[in-house]
Amino acid sequence: MYSIRRRVAVAGSGWSKISRRSNCTLADLTIEACTNAIEDAGLTWDHVDGLATYPSTAGAGGSIEGIDTLGVEYLAQTLGLRELKWYISLDRGTIGAVLAAAINAIAVGLCDYAVVWKAMHTPPTSYGLYSTEVARGETQFRAPYGVGGPYNAGGGAVAEFSFPYSQYLARYKRTREEMAPYIVQNRTNAAENEQAVFSGRPITISDYLNAPLLCDPLSLLDCDMPVDGGGALLLTRAELADELPSDPVFVEGHAAAGIHFLRTPVIDWDDMAFNAHRLGQLALGNSQIGISDVESLSLYDGFSYFIPLWLEALGICGPGESFDWIAAGGGAASADLPVNVSGGNLGMGRLHGMPQLIEAVRHVQQRSVSKTNRALASVGSPVHGGGVFVFGSGG
Amino acid sequence: VSGRGSIYEFTVIRDSRIAGFEEATPFVCVAVELDEQDGLLVLANLVHCDWTEASVGRRVEVSFEQIREGFVLPQFVLAASQGS
Numbered sequence: 001m002y003s004i005r006r007r008v009a010v011a012g013s014g015w016s017k018i019s020r021r022s023n024c025t026l027a028d029l030t031i032e033a034c035t036n037a038i039e040d041a042g043l044t045w046d047h048v049d050g051l052a053t054y055p056s057t058a059g060a061g062g063s064i065e066g067i068d069t070l071g072v073e074y075l076a077q078t079l080g081l082r083e084l085k086w087y088i089s090l091d092r093g094t095i096g097a098v099l100a101a102a103i104n105a106i107a108v109g110l111c112d113y114a115v116v117w118k119a120m121h122t123p124p125t126s127y128g129l130y131s132t133e134v135a136r137g138e139t140q141f142r143a144p145y146g147v148g149g150p151y152n153a154g155g156g157a158v159a160e161f162s163f164p165y166s167q168y169l170a171r172y173k174r175t176r177e178e179m180a181p182y183i184v185q186n187r188t189n190a191a192e193n194e195q196a197v198f199s200g201r202p203i204t205i206s207d208y209l210n211a212p213l214l215c216d217p218l219s220l221l222d223c224d225m226p227v228d229g230g231g232a233l234l235l236t237r238a239e240l241a242d243e244l245p246s247d248p249v250f251v252e253g254h255a256a257a258g259i260h261f262l263r264t265p266v267i268d269w270d271d272m273a274f275n276a277h278r279l280g281q282l283a284l285g286n287s288q289i290g291i292s293d294v295e296s297l298s299l300y301d302g303f304s305y306f307i308p309l310w311l312e313a314l315g316i317c318g319p320g321e322s323f324d325w326i327a328a329g330g331g332a333a334s335a336d337l338p339v340n341v342s343g344g345n346l347g348m349g350r351l352h353g354m355p356q357l358i359e360a361v362r363h364v365q366q367r368s369v370s371k372t373n374r375a376l377a378s379v380g381s382p383v384h385g386g387g388v389f390v391f392g393s394g395g
Numbered sequence: 396v397s398g399r400g401s402i403y404e405f406t407v408i409r410d411s412r413i414a415g416f417e418e419a420t421p422f423v424c425v426a427v428e429l430d431e432q433d434g435l436l437v438l439a440n441l442v443h444c445d446w447t448e449a450s451v452g453r454r455v456e457v458s459f460e461q462i463r464e465g466f467v468l469p470q471f472v473l474a475a476s477q478g479s
Contacts, residue, residue, distance in 0.1 A: 144468055145440050146408055146416040147424050162406035163426055170451030216407035264436045266404065266426040 005288060007107045009241035009248035010391065011234050012041030013358045015195050016119070018229030018349055026057075026121040026228075027066040030075065033230035034115045041234040042245040043113060045079055050114030050235070051087040052102040054095045054352070057120055070119060086111040093256075094380030095353045096387025099233070100256035106235050113240075118352045119230025141265040158223055160267055161381075162215035165305040167269035169217060172320025176217040179304055180208045182326045183221055186301075186340060189333055190347020192369070197227050197349035222304040224345035231354030233361065249364040249391045253286030255279050256387030258380060267383060275382035276313030283376070283388035291315050295372035296363045297337060298356035300379050300386065301344040307331075310378050311339075338370040353379030357389065364393045396431050398457030399474065403428040403436055405449045423449045427471055442470045453477065 014036025016029040024032075038045060051072040065074045072087040088101045095118040102114045135143035142148065147159045169176060187203045190196040203221070211221040241248035258279060262271045284291060291314050299310040308322030316337065317325045325331070331339030342359045345351060360375035362368040373393040380386035404426040411420050423441040428434070441449050442460060454474035461467050 141438060143413060144462075145424050145438055146411055146413050146419065146422060147406075147438065148413060158410075159406055159408055159424065163404035163424075166406060166451055167404040212409070213407070214410045216409070218406075262434070262436070264426075264438070266436045266438050268426075268434070268436065269404065270434075 003286070003288075004103070004107050005252055005286065006250040006392065007238055008103045008251045009236055009238050010251065010361045011236050011241045011244050011246050011248050012037045012039070012043070013234070013361050014038070014040050014232050015354075015358070016230045018195055018197055018227055018351065020197060020225070020227055020349075022121075022228035024228070025067050026070045026119055026230075027074065027078065029121070029228060029230045030070050030117060030119040031079070033119060033232040034075075034117050037115060037117070037232035037234045040246060041236070043234065045081070046083070047113045048081060048115055049083045049085040050102060050105060050111030051075060051081070051084065052089070052098045052105075052114060052116040054090050054093060054098045054118055056091060057122065068121060068123075086114070090385075093385030094258070094387065095357070096256040096258075096379035096389070097385050099353075099357065099379070099389065100254050100387055102235055103251050103254055106237055109237070112236060114235045115232055116235060117230055117232035118354045120226070120349075120351055121228050122226035122350070138265055147265075158218055159215045161303050162218045164267050164269040164272050165217050165303070168305060168308065168320075171269070174320060174323055176219075177209060178323040178327070179222070180205045182307055182323075182331070183208045183304060183346065185326070185332060186344060186346050189341050189369075190343025193342045193348065196343045196347050197225060197229075198343065198347050218303060221346075224302050224350040227349030227351065229349060229351060231351055231358050233357060247365045248394060249361045250394065252289065252374065252390040252392040253283045254387060254389045255282030255286065256379075256385065257282070258382045258384060258386030260383040272309055272382050273313055275386065276309055276378070279378070279382060279386060279388040280310075280314045283390050287390040287392075289374070289390070294374055294376045294390070295337070296341075296360065296370050296375045297331070297339045298360040298363075298375060298377040299339060299344065300353055300356055300381075301340060301346050302350065302352075302381065304346060306381070307339070309382070313382070314376070333369050341369045353377070353387075360389065360391050364391050396429055398469075400427040400429040400437070400455060400471075402426070402441070402449060402451055402453045402455060404451065405441070407446050407449065421446045425449065425455065425471055427455055437469075439468070439470045441472070443472050448473060
């Protein structure tokens with residue numbers, strides 16, 4: 001039976017500068033991140049023949065190419081990438097779906113060196129404003145009640161994503177205050193990470209508990225902060241990676257098929273948990289390993305409660321037991337199974353799935369605080385195109 | 396459908412980004428699971444009660460609220476009887 005396991009390698013990774021507001025354009029940040037990933041692999045732009053991105057900046061508004069949004073065509077034109085053989089740019093999904101497509105394209109030989117990137121620009125305006133007085137389509141079932149959604153011009157993701165957390169807390173008789181130890185641990189990790197937007201800025205339990213609520217049970221500190229910046233990976237085939245000076249990391253397995261199965265305008269906890277579990281099972285199955293073989297976790301945390309969501313979906317913790325696990329020291333940078341040691345999105349900023357992907361790759365390259373041989377990264381909301389990736393070392 | 400159900404999930408919106416709701420905060424949005432079918436969720440506001448009264452599992456029933464002339468929205472109110 002054909003298996004994609006270990007046919008594709010991540011040979012490089014790179015960040016642009018990450019900041020709350022940048023003076024650089026989205027194009028500058030994109031090129032900086034991609035160039036860093038290419039050079040990290042010991043390559044140049046001349047080698048690049050595949051491009052993949054998820055260009056959405058999540059309802060930040062504007063449509064000027066290179067400033068508000070940046071697709072593969074813009075980059076290929078700007079840099080004159082005439083050797084390009086393959087590309088993908090998905091408007092819906094996540095960077096996970098795009099990365100999965102790039103892995104597959106490399107595996108079947110459509111291109112040799114693919115850059116996969118996600119860059120964000122959040123202009124200084126009110127994020128997620130919904131100003132129209134007319135609601136059409138799916139929006140008509142949300143907007144009249146004061147709820148936006150991630151896929152309309154109005155954003156409103158905080159309101160929409162607050163619903164499932166209320167179900168989680170009620171079902172397992174937990175409280176939002178029990179999240180505090182995780183947030184403090186996470187911000188301690190981010191404080192140590194020079195690239196993080198919250199570098200050098202740890203917080204206390206009371207900082208978390210006193211943060212303003214936006215949409216109960218989510219407060220400001222349960223949401224990742226919009227930033228300007230980008231991250232990139234350089235993918236190549238395993239045999240080509242062996243010729244490069246960098247330490248390659250192999251894609252053991254992946255799955256990117258997060259679907260909102262519920263035909264309602266509401267996100268349901270069970271739908272999220274089902275999808276997260278399914279994505280984990282698929283990726284581990286493709287990797288031919290079990291969750292106990294994974295040595296580090298880089299979990300997508302656009303909202304704080306995605307951490308217990310993934311921990312429980314992956315079988316690390318029983319249903320409703322994540323807060324106990326964390327309170328007992330689970331997931332700490334020094335623990336057997338570290339979680340988001342570079343700070344995740346909550347600590348690094350809203351960079352979609354790149355903090356998780358780059359962290360997992362660097363774990364396996366033995367370049368991070370936690371050195372592991374097999375790392376799992378989850379990317380995106382499990383009902384909005386999310387994915388799970390397992391990376392393994394060369395040995 | 397009967398218009399009766401239970402609060403399945405909810406949120407209290409304190410920072411609205413939607414035009415017309417700026418002065419309404421805090422207000423409660425509920426995903427109501429209707430009695431007729433498991434998983435049949437309807438989104439609306441919980442009205443005519445304090446926002447602190449919302450909780451998962453509470454019984455609610457529909458109330459057709461006139462928002463302005465010619466504009467009626469199905470909303471939910473706490474049910475008189477909290478038994479199922």
